[in-house]
Amino acid sequence: MQTLNVDLGDRSYPIYIGNNLLTQADLLRPHIVGKQVMIVSNTTVAPLYLAQLKATLGDQYQVAEVILPDGEQYKTLEYVNHIFDGLLKNRFNRTCTLIALGGGVIGDMTGFAASAYQRGVSFIQIPTTLLSQVDSSVGGKTGVNHPLGKNMIGAFWQPKAVLADTQVLKTLPERELAAGIAEVIKYGLICDPEFFQWLNINMPALLNQNDNTLAEAVYRSCLNKASVVAEDETETGVRATLNLGHTFGHAIETEQGYGKWLHGEAVATGMLMAAELSQREGWLSAEDVKAVRDILISANLPIVAPSDMSAQAFLQHMAVDKKVLDGSLRLVLLHKIGQAVITNQFNQDNLMKTLNSGVQLGQI
Amino acid sequence: MQTLNVDLGDRSYPIYIGNNLLTQADLLRPHIVGKQVMIVSNTTVAPLYLAQLKATLGDQYQVAEVILPDGEQYKTLEYVNHIFDGLLKNRFNRTCTLIALGGGVIGDMTGFAASAYQRGVSFIQIPTTLLSQVDSSVGGKTGVNHPLGKNMIGAFWQPKAVLADTQVLKTLPERELAAGIAEVIKYGLICDPEFFQWLNINMPALLNQNDNTLAEAVYRSCLNKASVVAEDETETGVRATLNLGHTFGHAIETEQGYGKWLHGEAVATGMLMAAELSQREGWLSAEDVKAVRDILISANLPIVAPSDMSAQAFLQHMAVDKKVLDGSLRLVLLHKIGQAVITNQFNQDNLMKTLNSGVQLGQI
Incomplete structure (x- = not known):
């Protein structure tokens, strides 16, 4: 223990x-x-x-x-x-x-x-x-x-x-295990690139529910989160990076009605959208985005928003998301794998292209 | 100001x-x-x-x-x-x-x-x-x-x-003004005997809504409360003295249905019940209890619980009152006018006699 x-x-x-x-x-x-x-x-x-x-x-x-x-x-x-x-x-x-x-x-x-x-x-x-x-x-x-x-x-x-x-x-259903792995991957993406690599290697053992692999994944995730929370308990700053993928993901959950998509599934798709927007902003390389997509696929997670969900539907739900500060939309994006940033400095066209990516089957 | x-x-x-x-x-x-x-x-x-x-x-x-x-x-x-x-x-x-x-x-x-x-x-x-x-x-x-x-x-x-x-x-209705005065009197009773005397003298001016008298009553009440709260913000100790009359009063309010008795009216009757129990415990004199009764009467406040409310009804509501700590009933009583104590050391017969005082028209 x-x-x-x-x-x-x-x-x-x-x-x-x-x-x-x-x-x-x-x-x-x-x-x-x-x-x-x-x-x-x-x-x-x-x-x-x-x-x-x-x-x-x-x-x-x-x-x-x-x-x-x-x-x-x-x-x-x-x-x-x-x-x-x-x-x-x-x-x-x-x-x-x-x-x-x-x-x-x-x-x-x-x-x-x-x-x-x-x-x-x-x-x-x-x-x-x-x-x-x-x-x-x-x-x-x-x-x-x-x-x-x-x-x-x-x-x-x-x-x-x-x-x-x-x-x-x-006793966890496979779909719920995968939804949990989405949040595990998140810690690698926002602040722990070594953990991201470890997950790439250990994904099969994790999906097989190997005891030691599970315990290590939980420990490392909690360690990362605890460190962020200790720094910013009430989310006035860095804690918001933990919301990587969540603004997009919440919009999917709300639009679909709670309970249809699992939270982790929506976050997985949202993280890929954040990665795609980060690529459009010139921060992530195509290889980085592929790495994000590949690890989500390897964890059996969805990577495309519902095809009938319009960019307008995304925007409507995102505008009331509590990560909206004083009316200006702030998103958690990636400067690189293992380094998240909170920013409202992004190109609106790039955002719209990303929101339409569900319709375009995830291609950017 | x-x-x-x-x-x-x-x-x-x-x-x-x-x-x-x-x-x-x-x-x-x-x-x-x-x-x-x-x-x-x-x-x-x-x-x-x-x-x-x-x-x-x-x-x-x-x-x-x-x-x-x-x-x-x-x-x-x-x-x-x-x-x-x-x-x-x-x-x-x-x-x-x-x-x-x-x-x-x-x-x-x-x-x-x-x-x-x-x-x-x-x-x-x-x-x-x-x-x-x-x-x-x-x-x-x-x-x-x-x-x-x-x-x-x-x-x-x-x-x-x-x-x-x-x-x-x-613009406050007379009944609501009186209900407020009940809580003002409370501060005199629990920790400020000079204020209790001041209120005895200034009650007519208070009821006439004299500006300076009102402002002084509000200031002195808030000062007393702020001092208690600063000492014990989350009510682990002395703050509970502010609940003088409230355990009895809450029982009256709950039994009657919210909104029938005003909160301050129920507290007024509850404070007199606390004073009566304190007398039975040998702490207050008959003169002290009379002083409590008189000031409540002078403020047009009720001093007798509803005549159809049984001791059993009181006990039932008091048992779920959050001032009950670990199953033992704790009450705010008065050692003297201007000095409240929180105690579960009181005679059960004395409590029962006090709870029956409504039926007995306030006589002890």
């Missing part, structure tokens, strides 16, 4: 990464505040791991659970309210702990519920997807979607601890 | 107290972040003061507004969502400012919306009731009610500035 400390002053917390962590009471219990524990999970994950988690907790706590339907389309204020209902019906007080057992949606909703219940209680993350282990488990971004925009309502709220158990990834 | 600085490190902010502040652009504008301003008000206050506020803002901002129905029964997640709707429809970005123009309900909802919109934006309070000027404008508690408990969902989120304009109190 590896331990990574996310350094945020009095809000610092450890991420434990390894196999079969879900069975280890001595990892979990020291981070539980109070005697009341609410497990929040969904209808897919709960049948697989809820009993194990409860066994690990033992009988020294008042344990209750809220099981939500599975899917990004349920990441709403309405379903967060189900968590509040559960907490209040079970008379949870201010000294309690929520445990998120599930993917990014469950983590985001549970974290937001923890931030707002009685103006803030403790929570622990047990991410059960690769995407949530490498992304949402670090950084304290919590929240829900609104019909007019993704992640528009939420809070910065840090967990007390994160258990990233690579064993639970074994 | 008086200025009071609430000292909370990098979240410090000024409270301006005086007459006709709503017309003073130079007070307001320096605290506005960004170019987008969302005014949140209600159907009672907006017709009186919205036009004035917009005139003061001038035309250098993109100003939008959300007008909510008036009343505690609308202080829900559902109506906060109307604020999010307005922000997103008007394409507000992360660099924007919300202005709460209204009483405590509007302040609490606007503050919570500001805390959660895009994970946190700026807000300014312009409290238009005496209660909100002396209570909710200091301390950063924001939030909404849940059918199972008051203020159960929220955040600690500090405003950038508070404008407490005593001129707007002139």
Whole structure:
């Protein structure tokens, strides 16, 4: 097992990464505040791991659970309210702990519920997807979607601890594993070129869910993210580079309706669009863009936006994206592989060509 | 005009107290972040003061507004969502400012919306009731009610500035003025015996809305509250003394349905119940309790719980009250006038007798 400390002053917390962590009471219990524990999970994950988690907790706590339907389309204020209902019906007080057992949606909703219940209680993350282990488990971004925009309502709220158990990834559908790998690739692209090369070599082992390869990919991803977050917790600067591919990706997700494309799939296509725009700006070479495309293909990820999605549809959704600062569109682009920049200095024609690339089947 | 600085490190902010502040652009504008301003008000206050506020803002901002129905029964997640709707429809970005123009309900909802919109934006309070000027404008508690408990969902989120304009109190209905005076009296009871005496003398002038008397009452109340909040921002200790009368009062409000009793009215009755329990515990004298009862009567405040509200109904609502810590009921009681204590050391029979005092018409 590896331990990574996310350094945020009095809000610092450890991420434990390894196999079969879900069975280890001595990892979990020291981070539980109070005697009341609410497990929040969904209808897919709960049948697989809820009993194990409860066994690990033992009988020294008042344990209750809220099981939500599975899917990004349920990441709403309405379903967060189900968590509040559960907490209040079970008379949870201010000294309690929520445990998120599930993917990014469950983590985001549970974290937001923890931030707002009685103006803030403790929570622990047990991410059960690769995407949530490498992304949402670090950084304290919590929240829900609104019909007019993704992640528009939420809070910065840090967990007390994160258990990233690579064993639970074994039950992950192939499509979700690939979606997680998209975010892993992202860290290589924005700040870690050696990791990008490592991923090129180790992609087959990663897809085969080799334990050590998975653990290393999770560790290296979290390390990169933790370093960025420690520098800029509330995203006033460098943290925004973590949104590589997300502005394009969010537009795809919103246009298609939440839940149709997986988040990681939309980010994969969005990252290639960012790379293509970066090439048009004269930063990336054709070989670099090919390398981005090839690694996404090798991870079984989509690389072309929906063919019926117009440039106009992209622009409409991007204009409300929260990465838009004071009305001027800022994008995360690549100066080179391993070096992301946040900029509003790009040619509008190049942007339009890139937005039309779905229609043009990904050719630039 | 008086200025009071609430000292909370990098979240410090000024409270301006005086007459006709709503017309003073130079007070307001320096605290506005960004170019987008969302005014949140209600159907009672907006017709009186919205036009004035917009005139003061001038035309250098993109100003939008959300007008909510008036009343505690609308202080829900559902109506906060109307604020999010307005922000997103008007394409507000992360660099924007919300202005709460209204009483405590509007302040609490606007503050919570500001805390959660895009994970946190700026807000300014312009409290238009005496209660909100002396209570909710200091301390950063924001939030909404849940059918199972008051203020159960929220955040600690500090405003950038508070404008407490005593001129707007002139349009306040008598019952709301009295409800505000209940919280003013509270500061005397918990920590400021000289202020309690001052109030005894100045109650007629206060009820007549004398400008200087109002301003002094607001200033002294905010000063007391700011001092307590600076010591304990997130209510882990002494801040809980500010809840004198609130545990009993919340039970009354919840039992009656939100909006039937005004918050300050319920707190007034709750404070007398706390005083009566304190007498039964041997701390307050009969004269002290009479002084509490008399000042509440002189302010036209109710001093008896609803006659049909049983001790059992009180207990049921108090058990979920967030002042219950780890299952043991803690109450704010009075060692003497001007000295509140938080304690779970009280005789259960004394509590039951006090809870039955409504049925017994306030006699102990």
